[in-house]
Amino acid sequence: MTAMEDALRLESVSKTYGDRVRVAALENVSLSLPYGSFTAVMGPSGSGKSTLLNTASGLERADTGRILVGGQELDASDETAATRFRRGRIGFVFQSFNLLPTLTVWQNVLLPARIAGTSVDKRHARRLLDRVGLGDRLEQRPAELSGGQQQRVAIARAIVTRPALLFADEPTGALDSARAAEVLMLLGESVREYGQTVVMVTHDPVAAAYADRVLFLADGRIVDEMRAPETAGVAARMAAFRTGKVAA
Ligand SMILES: Nc1ncnc2c1ncn2[C@@H]1O[C@H](COP(=O)(O)OP(=O)(O)OP(=O)(O)O)[C@@H](O)[C@H]1O
Ligand SMILES: [Mg+2]
Numbered sequence: 001m002t003a004m005e006d007a008l009r010l011e012s013v014s015k016t017y018g019d020r021v022r023v024a025a026l027e028n029v030s031l032s033l034p035y036g037s038f039t040a041v042m043g044p045s046g047s048g049k050s051t052l053l054n055t056a057s058g059l060e061r062a063d064t065g066r067i068l069v070g071g072q073e074l075d076a077s078d079e080t081a082a083t084r085f086r087r088g089r090i091g092f093v094f095q096s097f098n099l100l101p102t103l104t105v106w107q108n109v110l111l112p113a114r115i116a117g118t119s120v121d122k123r124h125a126r127r128l129l130d131r132v133g134l135g136d137r138l139e140q141r142p143a144e145l146s147g148g149q150q151q152r153v154a155i156a157r158a159i160v161t162r163p164a165l166l167f168a169d170e171p172t173g174a175l176d177s178a179r180a181a182e183v184l185m186l187l188g189e190s191v192r193e194y195g196q197t198v199v200m201v202t203h204d205p206v207a208a209a210y211a212d213r214v215l216f217l218a219d220g221r222i223v224d225e226m227r228a229p230e231t232a233g234v235a236a237r238m239a240a241f242r243t244g245k246v247a248a
Pocket of ligand 1: 017023025043044046047048049050051052095
């Protein structure tokens with residue numbers, strides 16, 4: 001018997017892109033996230049935040065290192081197996097939303113459950129869409145929605161099945177502050193009420209303060225972390241990174 005496993009564990013994960021110009025998007029990243037934790041990932045553009053989420057969720061394959069989800073190794077080299085592994089257990093909110101253009105809002109939200117062959121709690125789905133302010137948009141298609149509305153559909157889609165692990169890449173990037181607060185509260189509730197583990201990329205210190213821990217990335221490495229973050233402290237830390245006062 002082992003001790004309680006982490007919801008997510010990365011062991012020395014590295015990922016390099018490109019042949020001609022090689023970019024080390026992740027370098028030796030190790031981390032452990034306990035169940036029911038809410039982690040924010042921050043860092044400059046190009047520091048590897050999306051790459052971290054994509055490899056940790058098995059959407060992209062790491063060059064080296066191990067990724068364990070609930071103690072089970074995720075092998076992204078076999079795409080079919082990785083997809084099956086993710087299904088029902090990992091949710092993803094993409095930076096670019098990735099909604100299906102031919103499906104309505106309602107169909108988009110129900111799709112992951114349909115694919116996974118699990119029954120959907122339609123009342124829960126409906127409540128979620130009301131919560132994100134889209135209860136009256138169920139029959140519309142993504143092209144008929146604003147960027148922020150599409151983002152909220154993507155969030156509802158990712159959390160409707162209550163995946164144990166939820167990755168969200170700038171889930172509030174296209175939202176005004178009131179909508180962003182609503183989404184962040186929703187993510188916080190997913191963590192507290194359902195014990196979900198959330199990893200969220202954000203550029204916004206206000207959003208990061210909803211998390212219980214912030215990881216700071218620079219040039220593909222975790223260079224710092226902050227527990228029980230507060231907006232002002234996170235903003236100050238980011239400013240220090242920008243002016244080079246903290247060695248990265
Ligand atoms: N598919 C790809 N092919 C080649 N290089 C890539 C690819 N995806 C990412 N990169 C490179 O890897 C590095 C990390 O990119 P990544 O998208 O993870 O950054 P990010 O921190 O998410 O940035 P942003 O805040 O702008 O979204 C960058 O230098 C980027 O150019
Ligand atoms: Mg990104």
